[in-house]
Amino acid sequence: MKIKIAPTLFASPLLLLASLTLTSCAPSVETLVRSTTRTAGEATGASPAAARPLRRPIPLYTYKVVKSWPHHNWAFTEGIVFHEGTLLESSGLYEASALLQIVPGSGQVIERRSIPGEYFAEGITVFNDRIYQLTLSGAGFIYNRENLRHVGDFSVDGAGWGLTHDDTHLIVSDGSSTIRFVNPDGFTTDRSIKVTCHGVPLAQLNALEYVKGEIFANVWRTDYIVKINPATGEVTGWIDLKGLLLPEERERTDVLNGIAYDATNDRLVVTGKRWPKFFEIRLEEARS
Numbered sequence: 001m002k003i004k005i006a007p008t009l010f011a012s013p014l015l016l017l018a019s020l021t022l023t024s025c026a027p028s029v030e031t032l033v034r035s036t037t038r039t040a041g042e043a044t045g046a047s048p049a050a051a052r053p054l055r056r057p058i059p060l061y062t063y064k065v066v067k068s069w070p071h072h073n074w075a076f077t078e079g080i081v082f083h084e085g086t087l088l089e090s091s092g093l094y095e096a097s098a099l100l101q102i103v104p105g106s107g108q109v110i111e112r113r114s115i116p117g118e119y120f121a122e123g124i125t126v127f128n129d130r131i132y133q134l135t136l137s138g139a140g141f142i143y144n145r146e147n148l149r150h151v152g153d154f155s156v157d158g159a160g161w162g163l164t165h166d167d168t169h170l171i172v173s174d175g176s177s178t179i180r181f182v183n184p185d186g187f188t189t190d191r192s193i194k195v196t197c198h199g200v201p202l203a204q205l206n207a208l209e210y211v212k213g214e215i216f217a218n219v220w221r222t223d224y225i226v227k228i229n230p231a232t233g234e235v236t237g238w239i240d241l242k243g244l245l246l247p248e249e250r251e252r253t254d255v256l257n258g259i260a261y262d263a264t265n266d267r268l269v270v271t272g273k274r275w276p277k278f279f280e281i282r283l284e285e286a287r288s
């Protein structure tokens with residue numbers, strides 16, 4: 001569980017006046033999606049002629065399932081990443097955290113590395129010749145990418161939630177709206193961005209994945225992934241993943257979490273905590 005962070009999305013009401021008919025100091029993510037993916041005129045019910053969009057609508061994406069395969073539903077998924085044809089998964093919870101290596105297609109677990117029980121595993125990424133696994137405290141473990149042997153430790157400032165990387169930096173989320181770019185040599189923060197959606201800070205950013213020049217982030221306790229401009233922090237797309245699991249499959253599961261992009265084959269895989277399946281999906285822009 002994520003117990004350290006306030007559970008609500010916060011936002012400035014001023015920035016939503018143009019698109020909300022009711023005053024709300026804490027819009028749900030669903031409200032934020034509705035208000036930012038339409039023009040101001042559409043959102044307030046005004047006639048098209050009266051529409052004066054203050055900002056360009058943010059694209060909304062939906063998905064098509066390309067294929068799915070079994071996910072061991074005991075895993076409390078905090079991060080997934082492709083690694084030489086396999087998937088690595090970081091599974092959380094105290095006294096149960098582990099690094100798993102999985103065969104895509106079958107879901108078979110072929111390696112499992114337990115980590116000490118006082119750590120709650122979070123994001124995972126493969127960068128240069130190392131595998132980095134972050135934990136909630138900000139401490140992390142480094143593994144040899146060939147044999148998954150533990151070869152060292154690291155730590156970042158603040159809490160650790162999501163982890164990915166670009167060409168030069170580890171990229172870390174901490175449950176707030178801030179994403180930090182961490183130098184892989186000294187693990188110091190070289191720069192950070194504040195993630196905003198039409199100016200409204202978007203917090204609760206969880207698992208991360210760097211995909212074709214953008215950062216994808218699960219928004220904790222929602223069925224949304226946001227696309228983020230890594231230079232400015234602006235949200236450049238909402239991905240609505242509602243309906244991946246059938247209602248009966250959703251029982252006894254936790255939230256959508258975990259994004260893995262396979263650049264070699266241009267495929268995107270998602271799952272969730274204790275979900276029974278991995279999904280390879282293709283994104284499609286939604287028609288309003």
Ligand SMILES: [Ca+2]
Nearest residue numbers: 080208209259
């Ligand atoms: Ca990932």
